[in-house]
Amino acid sequence: MPAAPDVHADETSIRQIDIKKKAFFWDFVTPDLIVYCYAASRSGDTPKRVLGDSQGRLVVDQHTGYNAITKPGKRTRAGCLAHARRKVFENSEHPEAKEALDLIGEIYLVEREAKEAGIVGTEAHLALRKARSRSLFAKLLRWGRRHRHSFDPGSGMAKAIRYLLRNYEALGCFLRHATIPPDNNPAEAGLRRIAVGRSNYLFVGHKESGEDHAVLYTLVASCEKNGVNPVAYLTDVLTRVQTHPASKIQELLPHRWKPPDPASIERRVAPD
Secondary structure (H helix, E strand, C coil): CCCCCEEEEEEEEEEECCCCCCEEEEEEECCCCEEEEEECCCCCHHHHHHHCCCCEEEECCCCHHHHHHCCCCCEEEECCHHHHHHHHHCCCCCCCHHHHHHHHHHHHHHHHHHHHHCCCCCHHHHHHHHHHHHHHHHHHHHHHHHHCCCCCCCCHHHHHHHHHHHCHHHHCHHHCCCCCCCCCHHHHHHCHHHHHHHHHHCEECCHHHHHHHHHHHHHHHHHHHCCCCHHHHHHHHHHHCCCCCHHHHHHHCCCCCCCCCHHHHHHHHCCC
């Protein structure tokens, strides 16, 4: 995980029954893995523990818990344009909102065209963003500057505009790096399974239970991400891990796991 150049991260609350404050599940998403962590707080200790002093990009919202790992010399913070759009959309009763929403829509149209052309994450994708998305993003910022004094400072639209203008550098990070999208949707999508579980089991009983849930979520979600059958994977790995060399344990991670050949299975189950 620390070696991954691009990481998406997000967090969501969960009730731990033996403490009064909220606990949290975090997810860290790379092209290969989805790693879940459980913590009794929303402090920056969890991202520091997972990512340490690694370098690259970190796509997140503006939660201050990520500040310690997005300082100079560490990871570059990339923002979520979907967050900015959502804040404007929630105030779409104002006619001024339409221009901003249309500009963001055009930015996503560029992303769609890159996907259809099969150039996502390439230099051609970055060139397309520079040719078209950069000017759209600049127009979006000009829209924000033009209207920042048009609304009551405490209104929803004023807050949406402040979010856009204060975080413009992080929100525009996708214009400088082809390998990251303009939003944090991969991490947000990864938390949906937590939300579904939370609506069913309501809480975790204690810290160890939360940590066990995080491990299981990690294995199953990473299997799904890599097109691996989770049942086949767990059936094999839970048996093989007993004799697999500890120095090569990473070979059993979902994105590196290879199903055992039939001959090895026969040897494993054959009677003495």
